[in-house]
Amino acid sequence: MAKKTRTKSYSDKSFIVIGTHGDEDIEKATMAFACAGASGALGIKTKIFLTGNGVKLAQKGFANKLPSVKGMASIKELMTAFLEGGGTLQVCIPCLESRGIKKESFIEGTQFINLMDFAVQTLDADRVLTC
Numbered sequence: 771m772a773k774k775t776r777t778k779s780y781s782d783k784s785f786i787v788i789g790t791h792g793d794e795d796i797e798k799a800t801m802a803f804a805c806a807g808a809s810g811a812l813g814i815k816t817k818i819f820l821t822g823n824g825v826k827l828a829q830k831g832f833a834n835k836l837p838s839v840k841g842m843a844s845i846k847e848l849m850t851a852f853l854e855g856g857g858t859l860q861v862c863i864p865c866l867e868s869r870g871i872k873k874e875s876f877i878e879g880t881q882f883i884n885l886m887d888f889a890v891q892t893l894d895a896d897r898v899l900t901c
Contacts, residue, residue: 784815786892788900792823793836799827800839802901803848810855817895818852819888821862825869828861828876853879862888 787809789802802818809816826832833846843851853859860881866873873882883891892898 780812780814783897784817784895785809786817786819786895786898788898789818789820789824789827790822790900792826793832794823796836796845797839798901799824799836800842800845800848803845803852804842805899805901806857807848807852807855810852810857814896816852817858817860817891819860819862819883819891821865825861825865825871828859828880829871830875830877860888 785806787802787806789799791798791802793799802820802824806816806818820828827845827849833844833849836845838844842848849859858881859877859879860883861876863882863884866876866882873880876882
């Protein structure tokens with residue numbers, strides 16, 4: 771008799787990855803998108819919340835200029851796959867304002883949220899990870 775293979779569904783789960791780094795730490799910035807992409811690939815509802823220098827990553831063309839970490843896809847490739855896979859990209863409003871970055875300079879589909887909304891989302895999420 772053939773053994774039945776069980777596949778677990780994670781579609782009822784949610785995950786938030788907090789990306790705090792930009793071009794000053796490419797490895798940590800890459801890991802935010804790599805972890806979020808893996809989560810999304812499992813069917814988990816996944817969001818990336820960019821804060822601090824991480825907000826720069828969502829600016830139009832910014833990720834194109836960043837080198838890849840050895841053994842990993844580039845941030846641009848990971849970001850594209852994450853978004854095409856249904857992931858949500860959010861940016862901290864106070865962080866972009868403190869850097870003088872206008873909302874118009876961000877890639878299409880970027881959501882801008884305040885810290886109260888972020889706090890509620892983290893409480894509702896099944897897991898939160900900071901990179």
